Amino acid sequence: MTNLEKFSETTAPVVHARDVRMSYGQHEILHGVNLEVAPGEVACIVGPSGSGKSTFLRCINGLEPVHVGSLRVLGQEVGYDLTNGKAKAWNAKQFAQFRTGIGMVFQRFNLFAHMDAAQNVACAPVRVLGISQQEAAERARDQLARVGLADHAHKRPHQLSGGQQQRVAIARALAMQPAVMLFDEPTSALDPELVDEVLEVMKGLARGGMTMVVVTHEIGFARDVGDTVSFFDEGVVAEHGPAREVLTHPQHERTKAFLSSVR
Amino acid sequence: MTARTAPFIEPGGSEVPVTRTIHWGRWISGTVALLLAAWLAWLFIDNPRLDWAKVGEYLFNGKILSGVWVTLEIAVLATAIGLALGVVLAVMRLSHNPVLRSLSWFYIWFFRGTPLLVQLIFWYNLAFLFPHLILKIPFTQVGVFWDTNQVMTGFTAAMLGLGLNLAAYFAETVRAGIQAVDEGQTDAAYALGMTPMKRMRYIVLPQALRIIIPPTGNEFISMLKTTSLVYVVAGNDLMTNASQIYKANNLIMELLIVASIWYMLMTAIATWLQTKLERRFGRDAVRLVRGGGLTGRLRGLAGSRTIDQGAGA
Numbered sequence: 001m002t003n004l005e006k007f008s009e010t011t012a013p014v015v016h017a018r019d020v021r022m023s024y025g026q027h028e029i030l031h032g033v034n035l036e037v038a039p040g041e042v043a044c045i046v047g048p049s050g051s052g053k054s055t056f057l058r059c060i061n062g063l064e065p066v067h068v069g070s071l072r073v074l075g076q077e078v079g080y081d082l083t084n085g086k087a088k089a090w091n092a093k094q095f096a097q098f099r100t101g102i103g104m105v106f107q108r109f110n111l112f113a114h115m116d117a118a119q120n121v122a123c124a125p126v127r128v129l130g131i132s133q134q135e136a137a138e139r140a141r142d143q144l145a146r147v148g149l150a151d152h153a154h155k156r157p158h159q160l161s162g163g164q165q166q167r168v169a170i171a172r173a174l175a176m177q178p179a180v181m182l183f184d185e186p187t188s189a190l191d192p193e194l195v196d197e198v199l200e201v202m203k204g205l206a207r208g209g210m211t212m213v214v215v216t217h218e219i220g221f222a223r224d225v226g227d228t229v230s231f232f233d234e235g236v237v238a239e240h241g242p243a244r245e246v247l248t249h250p251q252h253e254r255t256k257a258f259l260s261s262v263r
Numbered sequence: 264m265t266a267r268t269a270p271f272i273e274p275g276g277s278e279v280p281v282t283r284t285i286h287w288g289r290w291i292s293g294t295v296a297l298l299l300a301a302w303l304a305w306l307f308i309d310n311p312r313l314d315w316a317k318v319g320e321y322l323f324n325g326k327i328l329s330g331v332w333v334t335l336e337i338a339v340l341a342t343a344i345g346l347a348l349g350v351v352l353a354v355m356r357l358s359h360n361p362v363l364r365s366l367s368w369f370y371i372w373f374f375r376g377t378p379l380l381v382q383l384i385f386w387y388n389l390a391f392l393f394p395h396l397i398l399k400i401p402f403t404q405v406g407v408f409w410d411t412n413q414v415m416t417g418f419t420a421a422m423l424g425l426g427l428n429l430a431a432y433f434a435e436t437v438r439a440g441i442q443a444v445d446e447g448q449t450d451a452a453y454a455l456g457m458t459p460m461k462r463m464r465y466i467v468l469p470q471a472l473r474i475i476i477p478p479t480g481n482e483f484i485s486m487l488k489t490t491s492l493v494y495v496v497a498g499n500d501l502m503t504n505a506s507q508i509y510k511a512n513n514l515i516m517e518l519l520i521v522a523s524i525w526y527m528l529m530t531a532i533a534t535w536l537q538t539k540l541e542r543r544f545g546r547d548a549v550r551l552v553r554g555g556g557l558t559g560r561l562r563g564l565a566g567s568r569t570i571d572q573g574a575g576a
Binding site: 061096104106110114124169172173 | 445455460465
């Protein structure tokens with residue numbers, strides 16, 4: 001049994017951040033983030049640009065380092081092995097192993113430009129999990145059907161619309177059968193008429209019980225689909241609570257100001 | 264831009280035709296250039312000291328033809344060595360391992376810092392330093408043994424010298440190609456659980472190679488003619504063979520013309536192939552390079568602050 005499977009049987013938080021701080025050189029970006037995401041929860045993160053939302057999301061799967069505090073994801077301290085009373089930094093293999101349990105969807109899709117949609121989805125299961133080409137092809141077909149793109153399996157990313165590309169990116173992340181999905185402003189780079197098709201796929205995932213951390217500017221999505229909302233401001237969580245409550249009756253001035261500006 | 268030819272119609276219905284513009288500048292410069300070219304050509308054609316019959320005679324001489332073949336062989340093999348090693352050096356140069364990075368830096372510095380001619384002569388005369396080449400398992404008697412003089416012929420010296428030298432230059436091209444691949448590709452590869460090696464092997468290099476395929480055509484074309492340096496180590500290539508013939512019969516100019524005709528023909532064919540390659544991969548390359556010109560590149564710079572290690576700290 002892998003750590004991941006063991007973990008999925010517990011009710012411990014999937015993400016547990018305590019006083020997470022990180023800096024680029026002298027410049028501190030996160031000033032002590034505290035956040036918990038429970039299994040099955042859809043946690044939305046909103047806030048003005050430059051507030052550290054995306055940076056925090058990238059910390060969750062170790063794409064950015066945490067410099068102070070503790071960030072436990074799927075039961076592990078991200079980036080460090082804490083056994084035997086010593087904190088030993090992970091090597092590249094340990095990072096890779098850890099990330100197989102976490103799906104991530106990027107603002108700019110980041111589909112592999114030299115592969116078609118099906119190859120994009122099948123690539124990591126073959127190269128990382130080591131499953132057979134045939135099995136991966138089946139998995140790719142299933143996942144592409146799940147996001148409504150069964151007919152586009154053999155198109156290259158540049159032949160797909162932004163909305164379609166983002167759905168392929170979601171299918172690609174799901175093909176790894178992750179325990180949690182991270183979304184980094186998944187609709188911000190889309191033309192307005194393409195936003196809904198991506199949000200629909202994400203709603204379906206949420207209904208299926210997937211644990212999701214979603215950085216978004218789509219307040220409607222956060223209100224309707226999110227369980228909790230965290231309002232990020234200047235590198236801290238300024239307000240946190242049930243989605244509807246935070247978004248309809250914000251307590252903090254900054255939250256109020258932000259919400260009235262995006263509406 | 265196409266000039267107007269349709270006549271103007273006056274309100275009264277009469278036509279005003281458009282007269283053709285005469286480009287005096289083009290006519291004058293064209294005539295001067297033609298006259299100069301004709302005069303230069305005539306200097307050669309009419310030169311009583313140049314025996315054109317001999318040029319025709321030696322053009323398909325057996326020794327020349329075998330030289331053409333050897334030149335092609337050396338150019339292809341040296342380019343292959345240069346490209347393969349260049350990719351390895353570029354990956355080492357971008358590695359996070361400081362030892363690999365320094366090794367690559369040293370190699371590139373060394374091979375770009377010494378003249379190619381010196382390197383060729385060095386390899387050819389390797390036997391002075393190491394009369395025997397021995398490849399064996401340490402502390403045992405198991406291994407292979409060569410006589411350096413037999414291994415290091417003009418041909419192998421040429422292939423090694425040119426190949427190792429090209430690798431140093433090509434490494435920089437590959438490095439630029441790798442760095443031109445969008446950083447988002449690396450993010451996505453890491454997020455899917457790839458190690459830095461797998462990211463390079465399956466995601467970044469395949470895209471970088473599409474970007475650098477057109478310049479490889481250039482390297483090969485240049486290599487075709489650089490092979491003529493092999494003449495100093497008697498590599499039996501086109502230039503060596505031509506020189507051996509003119510040293511015997513003193514028809515220096517005639518044989519240089521013969522050699523040049525073959526070099527130009529090979530270059531023309533290689534150029535044609537390169538154009539086809541560019542057409543095939545050029546469009547791909549444009550698409551793969553990170554989008555949005557300068558702003559895209561600035562975004563790339565900003566992104567480079569983040570850890571590319573796949574490891575957090």
